[in-house]
Amino acid sequence: MKHRWAAILPVLALAMAACGEDQVLVPPAGATLEGSRWVVTAFTLDGVGGVLPAGAGLTLNFDDAGRVGGSAGCNSYFGTVTIAAGRITITGIGSTEMACEPEVMEREARFLEALGRVAAFTRDGGRLTLTASDGSASMELEAFVPEPDRPLSGTEWKLTTLIDGEAASSVVAGTTPTLTIDDLAGTLSGNTGCNTFGGPATFGEGTVSVGSLVATKMACEPAAMNQESFVFEVLDAAATWEIDGATLRIATADGRALEFSAD
Secondary structure: OHHHHHHHHHHHHHHHHHHHHHOOOOOOOOOOOOOEEEEEEEEEEEOOOEEEOOOOOEEEEEEOEEEEEEEOOOOOOEEEEEOOOOEEEEEEEEOOOOEHHHHHHHHHHHHHHHHHHHHEEEEEEEEEEEEEEOEEEEEEEEOOOOOOOOOOOOOEEEEEEEEEEOOOEEEEOOOOOOOEEEEOOOOEEEEOOOOOOEEEEEOOOOOEEEEEEEEOOOOOOOHHHHHHHHHHHHHEEEEEEEEOOEEEEEEEOOEEEEEEEOO
């Protein structure tokens, strides 16, 4: 009988080892991507690319239903994703159609192309690496750490982006438009990059109404004056506001908006 058990035990050990090998195919805890948010710090496509400049704003978010999305630097994008045992496939990539500066649009197109090629991922805590199976694309990402929302009132907001429907543009070079809000006093003031201004404003729960603004009347370069006109037009028709971390967005009902960053 002892000899029979001696023969059986190695067989049981092999069976248990086989089960152990099957378990290795399951990604360990912490390797999953569902429900995670990431900031792209660098990417390459066909051997070109590298570390992204500060403020490039490329992000990648995974939900719990097989979808991805984020910002490509100018436009928001979306797609579907399949993830299994270190493999990843992103398909059906689409995006909004805003127009930004040529270099931003070129980087955006290359980023979305690279995203569509990735086939494998490795995750090490707060770092994520995506690679194409043929090595033609790679991407380095860091876990997104949300900033606490800055207070609406008392923060000096610097204008970064002017949005007119599907078109977005940065502020005119050499200008620093600002906005300061005093919610308790019901006023706002700032600078358009040319003239200073101020006037009454009422901020509700996500809503805003700006009264008649008074401004200095200095003449500046045509581009700065055009910028000023757009700022006043948006503030005059402003309907909503929202803060996401260090970003304030004031928008009209017809798709125009101003985006500010906390100083």
